[in-house]
Amino acid sequence: MPKGGRCPICKKPMVDAVAPFCSTHCKNVDLNRWLSGLYVIPGESVPVEEEGEDFSEDI
Numbered sequence: 819m820p821k822g823g824r825c826p827i828c829k830k831p832m833v834d835a836v837a838p839f840c841s842t843h844c845k846n847v848d849l850n851r852w853l854s855g856l857y858v859i860p861g862e863s864v865p866v867e868e869e870g871e872d873f874s875e876d877i
């Protein structure tokens with residue numbers, strides 16, 4: 819059982835049912851942040867489309 823977890827939104831003790839958040843409200847807040855693009859994940863592999871352009875240089 820996880821213990822000592824804190825809600826990343828409001829820092830209240832997390833509730834297992836909505837872990838790692840303290841309530842569905844904070845869970846939705848976090849989800850909205852993701853959807854809004856406010857979260858940037860360093861190291862996340864992103865497809866580099868520029869590599870495809872190398873083929874066009876053969877012309």
Ligand SMILES: [Zn+2]
Pocket residue numbers: 825826827828829830839840841844
């Ligand atoms: Zn919270």
